[in-house]
Amino acid sequence: MGYISIQINKAKGSADTGASDHIERKTVPKNADPTRTHLNRELVKFPDSVTDRTEAISHRIRTAGIRRKITPDQVRAIRIVLSGTHEDMMKIQDEGRLDEWCDDNLQWLHHTFGKENTVSAVLHMDEYTPHIHATVVPIVTGERRKAKKKQEDGKCSYRKKPNTVRLCADDVLTREKLVTYHDSYAKAMAKYGLQRGVRGSEARHTTTAQYYRDLIRQTSELEANVQQLQTEQQQAEQQLDEVRQEVKSEKLEAAKTEAKAAFVAKVGSLLGSNKLKAEREELQQRISALENQNKELVQRIKTIEWEYKEKCTKFNAYIDKIQRYFPYVEKLLPLIGFCRNTLKFSEKVIQELCKLKKVKLKGDFYSSEFSRKFRDGNAAFSFEEDKNRKGYYHICVNDIPLVQWFRQKANEWRNDLDITSTKQKKGMKI
DSSP: OEEEEEEEEEOOTTTOHHHHHHHTTSSOOTTSOGGGGGGOEEOSOOOTTOOSHHHHHHHHHHHTTOOSOOOTTSOOOEEEEEEEOHHHHHHHHHTTOHHHHHHHHHHHHHHHHOTTTEEEEEEEOSSSSOEEEEEEOOEEESSOTTOOOEEETTEEEOOOOTTOEEEOHHHHSOHHHHHHHHHHHHHHHGGGTEEOOOTTOOOOOOOHHHHHHHHHHTHHHHHHHHHHHHHHHHHHHHHHHHHHHHHHHHHHHHHHHHHHHHHHHHHHHHHTOHHHHHHHHHHHHHHHHHHHHHHHHHHHHHHHHHHHHHHHHHHHHHHHHHHHHOTTHHHHHHHHHHHHHTSOOOHHHHHHHHTTOOEEEEEEEEETTTTEEEEEEEEEEEEEEOSSSTTOEEEEETTEEHHHHHHHHHHHHHHHHHHHHHHHHOOOOO
16 A cells, blocks of 8 residues: 655745746756656646636736735745655556546645635646646635734724635644645545555655756666676677577588488488498488487577577666666766776776766876876866757866866966076076
8 A cells, every 4th residue: 555645835936937837847857758748737727818827826816805915925826746656656547547536636625725726736747656736825714823812002903804815825834734634635545545654754755856866876887787788788699690600500511411311322222232221320310310409509599589689678778767867878978988098087087977076186187189198286077068068068177178178288388388498598698
């Protein structure tokens, strides 16, 4: 039995533009699959003349009948993300119950926060686990939760009317109500095999930034696995070619032997020689042995071909994962070769660079442009994304491109030569 997943946060700013761009896919995150984005859908119908989430929030506040002026620091919307354990959500999808799950989530949102306050709910299908991004405008009725009658200077401060409409996120997000939301949502999702997590648990949701950091740490291991699979693939291909050549030779020898046996048998039948009959029988036995050996070789070829296909499938699966989760790895390969062959970096240094970390080095660094080495005692090397070409990387030293850094070192070297030559030209006149 899996668990529900519910995240409730206050929206940032008056428009919450960043969240709107993410939810409406105006900006596509790295963990989204663009080939599945068309499966995302808006579950709440916008009012007339409203086209997106931002306008829906403003429209609800504008038409709710709020009399008091709304200050810039007031929370205008609450973001809610609804989902469940990955395996259970995939089971719901495979069983064709995803639409029913969406309807039940909408019913819970309407019952909990009000139908008019639920201005947007978007189902995301292009990320790892299906989930809903809901937007609720925190409009409540009545006086504030903390308001009390007070006696001030002999005058009584009166409570507000019970039907006063207000925008107040604090009243919606009290500690007691948050617990109630988790309980009621778990009850609504029980029909799908989802239950509430342990109350007071220290388990926390993994952030997107932490997720990417974990993926980067796995880059070196995946690259090593790919290289190992490529080596095994080459070995399997070589072994398969050898076996095919061996089978071809065996078939040729078998054909020669069979033709020779037929000729001897024909001569033996003509001459009636017992010796020829014995040789014929011996040749027939040899032919049978060769046929059996040929069958074994054919079976061996099938086994090797099957193993080869298995390795290719595994190799393709690794390549697919790398292209999906580490699209920048392919762009780093030329940089790795340059660091290994030209700059003569150790594997440990290259592995740290592949984790997109800065590595401080000292020594002589060779430039092919100037055909010489330049010394530096504190050079911070790193792989940085090219600002002019998105998705491409280049080598930087002290946060500037390697080529530019070498040219700076060359200018410093030339300046030193000019100073030295000038000092040598100066002398004493007698």
